Amino acid sequence: MIYLKSFTFPCADLETDFILNIKRTCYDSFYPFKILSKNDLDRLDFEPITILYGGNGSGKTTALNVIAEKTEISRDTIYNKSNFFPDYVKLCNMNTEEEISKNSRIITSDDVFDYMLNIRNLNEGIDLKRNELFEEYLDAKYAHFQMKSMVDYEQLKNVNNARRKTQSRFVRSKLIDNVREYSNGESAFRYFTEKIGENGLYLLDEPENSLSPKRQMELVSFLEESARFFGCQFIISTHSPFLLAMRGARIYNLDENPVMVKRWTDLENVRTYHDFFKQHEEEFRKD
Numbered sequence: 001m002i003y004l005k006s007f008t009f010p011c012a013d014l015e016t017d018f019i020l021n022i023k024r025t026c027y028d029s030f031y032p033f034k035i036l037s038k039n040d041l042d043r044l045d046f047e048p049i050t051i052l053y054g055g056n057g058s059g060k061t062t063a064l065n066v067i068a069e070k071t072e073i074s075r076d077t078i079y080n081k082s083n084f085f086p087d088y089v090k091l092c093n094m095n096t097e098e099e100i101s102k103n104s105r106i107i108t109s110d111d112v113f114d115y116m117l118n119i120r121n122l123n124e125g126i127d128l129k130r131n132e133l134f135e136e137y138l139d140a141k142y143a144h145f146q147m148k149s150m151v152d153y154e155q156l157k158n159v160n161n162a163r164r165k166t167q168s169r170f171v172r173s174k175l176i177d178n179v180r181e182y183s184n185g186e187s188a189f190r191y192f193t194e195k196i197g198e199n200g201l202y203l204l205d206e207p208e209n210s211l212s213p214k215r216q217m218e219l220v221s222f223l224e225e226s227a228r229f230f231g232c233q234f235i236i237s238t239h240s241p242f243l244l245a246m247r248g249a250r251i252y253n254l255d256e257n258p259v260m261v262k263r264w265t266d267l268e269n270v271r272t273y274h275d276f277f278k279q280h281e282e283e284f285r286k287d
């Protein structure tokens with residue numbers, strides 16, 4: 001499925017005009033100006049799966065955040081915004097093929113880490129409440145309590161409740177169970193499968209973070225199927241060879257000037273892995 005057909009960023013001349021027109025001189029950075037134009041990236045044409053590849057600092061995250069702002073899709077965590085982000089986004093243009101649906105979103109590593117921390121915080125709150133309830137049980141069970149007026153009714157109920165139940169049944173009846181904690185990789189994978197629904201445009205910033213190679217391959221199958229059968233479009237920034245090898249993906253190499261579409265097997269990262277495994281081929285044979 002294609003919602004977003006193409007996207008254009010301001011060219012270097014347009015950026016320079018904008019910067020020269022700013023009268024104040026108190027800024028030491030015009031970010032995100034002058035990042036993507038460094039390698040003449042002025043247009044992206046999208047497929048159901050499009051990948052932004054490039055070394056650290058090549059502008060993958062910047063490009064995704066700019067597209068997310070222009071398309072006004074949802075995001076969970078705040079991002080590294082600057083004074084000039086809205087001006088830059090105004091100078092961009094997008095061309096859509098279908099209306100971008102409401103469930104579309106950008107997912108970054110920050111979202112995944114936030115999700116893991118929230119589960120931990122929630123469980124910590126539940127643990128704290130559990131300790132309070134243990135004490136409440138003992139107080140209620142062994143209290144020499146006499147009801148004097150209707151004001152004491154709630155306390156009476158509590159005492160009777162405690163006397164009828166064992167400590168663990170008393171605590172459990174008043175407390176929800178801990179939310180199950182998963183490993184970082186399991187949580188990250190769950191986060192993607194929970195947040196990515198049918199019929200949406202999804203921008204994923206380095207989704208391979210925290211995922212083992214096996215989980216990355218599972219994520220690849222999930223994304224490929226979501227694009228083929230469930231009306232999703234993906235724009236993904238990644239260094240992962242598993243994601244770069246996705247079927248039918250169009251890959252832009254942000255390290256090249258001008259930015260070009262590349263085959264995954266021609267990318268430096270992938271060739272580095274390839275050469276490494278080739279060098280160690282003998283060692284694999286010995287097993």
Ligand SMILES: Nc1ncnc2c1ncn2[C@@H]1O[C@H](COP(=O)(O)OP(=O)(O)OP(=O)(O)O)[C@@H](O)[C@H]1O
Pocket residue numbers: 029031035054055056057058059060061062063080081082
């Ligand atoms: N808020 C900011 N203010 C100024 N410069 C910034 C800001 N955020 C990012 N940059 C710069 O923009 C450039 C591109 O950064 P970006 O995060 O888009 O790269 P990336 O390709 O996603 O890198 P990585 O693979 O390390 O995540 C970098 O040189 C970075 O230092």
